[in-house]
Structures are given as C-alpha cells and as structure tokens.
Amino acid sequence: MGSRHLNLALAAAGNVAQNPRGPLVAASGLVIVLALLLSGLAISEGQRAESLAALEAGPGVYCTWDVFGRDAAVPLEAAERLASVSGVQRLVPRVVGRIELDGRIATVLGVPLSELQRADVARMQLSGAVPNAPHEVLVGVELARALGLEVGSTLALDAHLLRLFTVSGITHSTAPLWSAKAIVCDLAEAQQVFGDVEHVSDVCVYVPDGSEGLVAEAIQRSDRRFRVQTRDLVAQYFVRGHELRGGTFAALFALALALAVPTIATLSYLGATPRRREIGLLKAEGWSTAEVLEMVALESVMIGLGVATIAFALAVLFVRVLGAPLLAAYFVADLGAFPEARIPARFTAPMLVAAVGLGVTVTLAGSLWTTWRTARTRPIEVLR
Amino acid sequence: MNGSSPRPNAVTLPSPGARLLLVLAGLVALDCVILSSGVADTRRRSAALDAAVGGFALGHALGPAWSFHGFDPRGVRDCESELFPIVGAPCCDPGHRASRATRTGAERP
Numbered sequence: 287m288g289s290r291h292l293n294l295a296l297a298a299a300g301n302v303a304q305n306p307r308g309p310l311v312a313a314s315g316l317v318i319v320l321a322l323l324l325s326g327l328a329i330s331e332g333q334r335a336e337s338l339a340a341l342e343a344g345p346g347v348y349c350t351w352d353v354f355g356r357d358a359a360v361p362l363e364a365a366e367r368l369a370s371v372s373g374v375q376r377l378v379p380r381v382v383g384r385i386e387l388d389g390r391i392a393t394v395l396g397v398p399l400s401e402l403q404r405a406d407v408a409r410m411q412l413s414g415a416v417p418n419a420p421h422e423v424l425v426g427v428e429l430a431r432a433l434g435l436e437v438g439s440t441l442a443l444d445a446h447l448l449r450l451f452t453v454s455g456i457t458h459s460t461a462p463l464w465s466a467k468a469i470v471c472d473l474a475e476a477q478q479v480f481g482d483v484e485h486v487s488d489v490c491v492y493v494p495d496g497s498e499g500l501v502a503e504a505i506q507r508s509d510r511r512f513r514v515q516t517r518d519l520v521a522q523y524f525v526r527g528h529e530l531r532g533g534t535f536a537a538l539f540a541l542a543l544a545l546a547v548p549t550i551a552t553l554s555y556l557g558a559t560p561r562r563r564e565i566g567l568l569k570a571e572g573w574s575t576a577e578v579l580e581m582v583a584l585e586s587v588m589i590g591l592g593v594a595t596i597a598f599a600l601a602v603l604f605v606r607v608l609g610a611p612l613l614a615a616y617f618v619a620d621l622g623a624f625p626e627a628r629i630p631a632r633f634t635a636p637m638l639v640a641a642v643g644l645g646v647t648v649t650l651a652g653s654l655w656t657t658w659r660t661a662r663t664r665p666i667e668v669l670r
Numbered sequence: 671m672n673g674s675s676p677r678p679n680a681v682t683l684p685s686p687g688a689r690l691l692l693v694l695a696g697l698v699a700l701d702c703v704i705l706s707s708g709v710a711d712t713r714r715r716s717a718a719l720d721a722a723v724g725g726f727a728l729g730h731a732l733g734p735a736w737s738f739h740g741f742d743p744r745g746v747r748d749c750e751s752e753l754f755p756i757v758g759a760p761c762c763d764p765g766h767r768a769s770r771a772t773r774t775g776a777e778r779p
Contacts, residue, residue, distance in 0.1 A: 300687030328710070336713050337728050343717035344725020348744050357746050378724050382745055384734045391735040397723050405722030416722070428732075462719055464727030464742075488745050490724035513747070520744055524728045588694060595697035602710050619740065620732040633710035638701055 294577065298584035309585075312550045313593045316648060319546060320597035320641055322613065323539040325605050327637060329617050330532035332630035333463075334525070340462060341521055345378070346498040347491040348520065349505060350513045357513065359485035364509065371508055373493050373501040379486035381476040385445050385469075392429055393468040394443065396476025413437055414455030420472045422454035428466040430456045431626055443469070446481025459628045463618060466627040535616065543648055550652025562660050563669060570665040575658070582657040583650060590646030597645070598638050605631045736763040 302309055349368065351360040365379050381396035402416045402424075410416065414437035417424055423443075425435055430453070435441060439453045457465045477483045493501045498516040505514050565578055604610060614629045615621050704710050720726060731740040739749040740763055751763040 295691075296685075296687050298687075299690045300685060303686035303690040332711075332713050339713075339717050340720040340725050341728070343721040350745055357748065380724060382738065382742070384738070391733050393733050393741065395723060395726065401724075402722050406716075406718040409716040409718040410722070411716060411719070457719070462717075462726070463732065465719060467733045468726075470723065515744060520728065523743065527730075588690065591694055592697060595694070595701050598701050599697070599704065602704050606709060606712055617730075618732050619730055620735055628712055630713045631711075632713055633705065635705055638705065 291580070294581045295584050298581045299588060301581070302585050302588055309589045312649070312652070313589055315549065316543075316546050316593045316645065317597045317600065319539065319542045320593060320645060321600040321604060323536070323543070323644075324598060324601035324633070324637055324641055325610055325613055325631070326535045326539065326616070327532070328601065328605060328631040328633045329610060329614060329629055330528070330535065331634065331637075332632040333617060334528050334532075335632055336462070336630040337524060337528075338521060341517060341524070344517070345376075345490040346493040346495070346517050347502050347505070348515045349489045349491055350487070350515075352511050352513045359482070359487055360489055360512075362484055362486060364512075365486055365489045367508070368489060368491060368505060371501065371504050373497050373504065374491055375494065376492040378490040378492070379473060380488055380490065381473055381480065382487040383445065383476060383480050385443055385479070387429070387441075387443075388433055390429070390432060390467075392426075393464075394476055394479065395468055395470045396473040397470065399472045402470070411458040411461040412455045413458065414453070417454050417471060420475050421451055422471075423451040424455045424457065424465075424470040425453050426466040426468045427457050427459050427461065427626055428622070429469070441469075443471075443479045445479050447478055449475065449479055451475075459626050461627075463627055463630065466625075467620070543644060546648050547651045550649055561657075565657065565660045566663075566665045566669040569661065570669065575661040578661040579654065579657060582653055586649040586653050587646050590644075590649040591642055592645075593649070594638070594641040594645035598633070598641055602633055605629060605633075 349360065349365075351358045351364070360379070362379070365377065368374055368377055378397060378401055381394070383394045383396075385392055385394050399417060399420065403418065405416065407416055412424065414424075423441060425441070429435070433441075435453050435456065437453055437456060441451045441453055443449055443451060451471065473486070474483070477486075491501065491505070498518065502514045502516050505512050568578055569575075604613075609625055610629050610631070611624045614625055615623060618629075621627070727742045729739065729741045729743055734741040737750040738746040740751075749763060
C-alpha cells in the first residue's frame with residue numbers, strides 16, 4: 287500500500303521534472319506574490335516586536351497637558367509638581383519639536399543631558415558619543431546622510447533662535463528606526479531653540495512595576511488638565527493600529543493569491559491537450575480516477591512546496607540584503623524608497639508553514655478541477 | 671567491448687524525479703538553516719537609546735512631516751492634518767487611515 291503511494295510520488299516528481307515549462311510559468315508569478323507577502327508580514331512582525339520592546343524600555347506613565355480639550359505643552363511648574371505624587375520615582379521632561387533643515391523636516395528631541403549620560407552608551411549603536419555638553423547633538427543616520435554630516439560637523443538649528451551645535455554622534459543603521467531622521471539634544475537647548483523655556487512637550491514618569499494604574503489615577507486627581515497614559519494603554523492602541531495596518535496588507539495579498547487560483551487553472555487548461563492524452567493512456571492502462579487525482583495532487587504539493595521555500599528564501603534576501611526597497615515605505619511613511627536604516631523584520635517558522643500551506647492550496651485548487659474532469663471522461667474519447 | 675554493460679566506476683545519475691525531490695529537500699533544509707541561524711531576524715538587539723530618551727515614536731511615520739500624531743501618538747491625541755486645508759475634509763496624511771497606532775472614540779486619556 288505504502289509502495290503504491292511512493293510510486294505515485296515518484297511518478298509525480300518525474301512528471302514535474304520532465305515537463306517543467308507549465309509549472310514554471312505558473313510558479314514564478316506565485317513566488318513573487320508570496321515573497322512580497324512574506325516580506326510584508328515579517329516587517330510587520332519585526333516592527334511590532336521592536337516597538338513593544340521599546341515601550342518596555344520606557345517609563346510606566348506618560349503625561350501631557352490638556353487645554354480647551356486639546357493637546358498642549360505641559361507647563362514646567364506643573365511637570366515639577368508631579369514629583370510630589372505618591373509612587374513617582376523619577377521624572378524626565380521632554381521637548382519634541384519639528385524643524386526644517388535644508389528643506390527637510392526633522393524631529394528635535396530634547397531630554398536632560400543627565401538622562402543621556404546615564405544610558406548604556408556601548409549598546410546604543412552609534413558612531414561617536416552621546417552629547418556630553420549642551421552644544422552637542424546626536425543625529426540620525428538618514429538625516430546625517432542627507433545633510434552630509436559627520437561626527438564633529440557643525441549644525442545650525444533655527445526655529446525661534448538660531449543656535450549652533452556640534453555633532454557628537456550619529457546613530458547606526460541598526461539603531462531604532464525613529465532616530466533615523468531625529469536630532470537628540472539637551473532639553474534646555476531645545477527649549478531655547480523653540481523659544482519656550484516655560485513648557486515641555488510631555489513628561490515621562492517612572493514608577494514601580496505594577497503601580498502604573500494607581501499613579502496615573504493619582505496624577506489625574508491632582509490636576510484634571512493632565513492627560514495621562516499608562517504603558518499598557520499605549521501598548522493597547524499600538525497593537526490595535528498595527529493589526530489594522532498588517533491586516534490591510536495581508537488582505538491585499540490574499541486577493542492577489544486568490545487571483546492566482548484561476549491563473550493556474552487557466553494554465554492547466556491551456557496545457558491540457560498533451561495532459562489529456564497522458565491521463566487517457568493511464569486510464570486505459572487501468573489507473574483509477576483516484577490514482578490519477580492523487581498523482582496530480584502530489585505534483586501540486588511538490589510545486590507548492592518549491593514555490594513556498596523559494597519565496598521564503600527570496601523574501602529574506604529582499605529584506606535582509608536589499609532593505610526591502612519600495613515595500614518598507616508602506617509600513618513606515620517618509621522612509622524613502624531605498625532606506626539606509628535597517629528595517630526591523632522577523633521571519634518565523636509559522637510563516638514558512640503558512641507559505642507552504644498557501645502555495646499548496648493555490649496550486650491544488652488550480653489543477654485538481656481540470657484533472658478531475660479529464661479523468662472522469664472515458665479513455666476512448668480522450669484518446670480519439 | 672560489450673556496449674550494453676556499464677563502464678567500471680561509472681556513476682549512475684538518479685532519475686529526474688528523484689533529482690527534483692532532492693532539490694526540494696535541499697530548499698527545505700536551506701529555509702531551516704535561514705530560520706535557525708538568526709539571519710531572518712533583523713530586529714535590533716538593544717533598546718538602550720529608547721531607554722535613554724524614555725521610549726519614542728510608535729506612529730506610522732518616521733517624522734512629523736504630516737503630524738506628530740502620525741509620528742508618536744503618545745504626545746498628540748489628534749491628527750493636525752485633519753484641519754488642513756479644509757476643516758472637516760478627509761485627512762490628507764497619506765498614512766493616517768492605517769496608522770500603526772489607532773484609537774477609538776471610547777477612550778479619552
């Protein structure tokens with residue numbers, strides 16, 4: 287019994303190997319669609335994992351300000367009052383601003399120098415050093431490339447005031463993606479540049495693990511104008527948005543895969559004349575319809591397996607070596623078609639299994655119907 | 671010399687079908703190696719810079735060219751692009767409709 291299936295498998299492999307033209311045409315289109323789908327899913331998964339890891343590295347509570355029901359900068363005196371709230375361990379005020387540099391929009395992120403200096407510099411993935419003095423800044427890799435900046439270059443930031451800075455470090459392409467077009471500097475310097483020393487954009491509130499909800503409630507009770515977000519809440523809306531974006535992408539490619547089914551069916555039909563003769567001969571030799579169908583199904587499984595494994599390897603090559611040109615811009619706006627920064631991606635074993643499943647399903651769905659119709663016809667009519 | 675007898679030390683090539691099965695096995699093995707070697711995981715290994723600045727940028731954009739909401743929704747609840755150029759018109763931010771961070775109207779932190 288087992289040897290019959292093995293013989294059918296060998297016959298199916300022989301058929302595919304000896305008549306590769308038809309399967310190759312159908313499979314090559316499927317490989318491209320599947321490789322792009324896998325690349326997109328891997329980028330989506332990589333971004334999700336990386337963003338959640340970054341969220342874990344941050345504080346438990348974020349505070350901004352509310353004026354007339356709209357977001358506003360936090361007054362510095364209100365931010366300082368947060369230190370007296372029970373459970374607050376440490377406060378890090380930040381300034382996040384937008385500035386134009388040589389026709390490009392860059393993000394200026396001001397944090398106290400002490401926060402940068404206490405960080406694990408060896409693991410920060412940058413050339414040079416973190417800012418050690420108020421006149422020093424850290425520049426993202428994409429921005430540095432666009433502006434021709436190197437460590438030691440002078441950079442002018444001009445918003446309310448024009449101030450000159452020295453580039454102390456440039457992030458690597460493997461650093462967090464947000465840093466690619468950002469400038470990190472001292473909090474007081476950022477306030478000076480934007481001309482507002484009385485406010486900060488938001489405040490990071492570090493609290494003991496597990497007490498985020500309680501501290502958030504205490505802050506809200508201390509002043510209703512605080513807009514308070516816990517790490518869990520941020521993670522919740524991040525995951526929701528992420529799933530929406532990944533889902534839209536997958537839906538588009540599901541449509542492309544669905545279109546592949548009639549394409550393969552059409553190709554099977556067009557190449558059916560020699561195949562009909564072959565099936566007719568097999569039936570005349572005494573093969574049953576089930577055996578013919580099993581052999582064709584095994585052919586489809588082999589083609590699907592080949593398609594999926596090649597698509598997986600190509601997808602890794604596309605993302606890892608080429609940096610997912612064009613596709614990455616779908617997931618990260620403003621990135622550019624050929625980014626310098628490395629795109630976070632994560633290919634997993636379930637993705638490979640799903641790719642094999644999809645490849646086999648599409649090829650099976652496309653070939654079984656035409657084969658079944660031929661195999662049910664009397665051999666004498668097929669061979670006539 | 672008898673033409674039908676095989677030459678000594680001749681290597682018999684497997685049939686085309688068997689060769690195809692070997693190629694498929696090789697492809698599966700290649701993918702397994704890619705998965706196990708870590709090549710397929712291009713996430714960064716350190717969140718040190720995030721830790722230094724308090725975590726940043728969960729939005730769909732790499733910068734606040736359109737809005738800070740698209741860059742980091744922690745700081746800004748609403749998309750400023752929705753107010754431009756006609757108030758109430760559909761948002762012109764190309765990434766807004768499928769942001770990486772989205773909220774429903776039910777929450778108001």
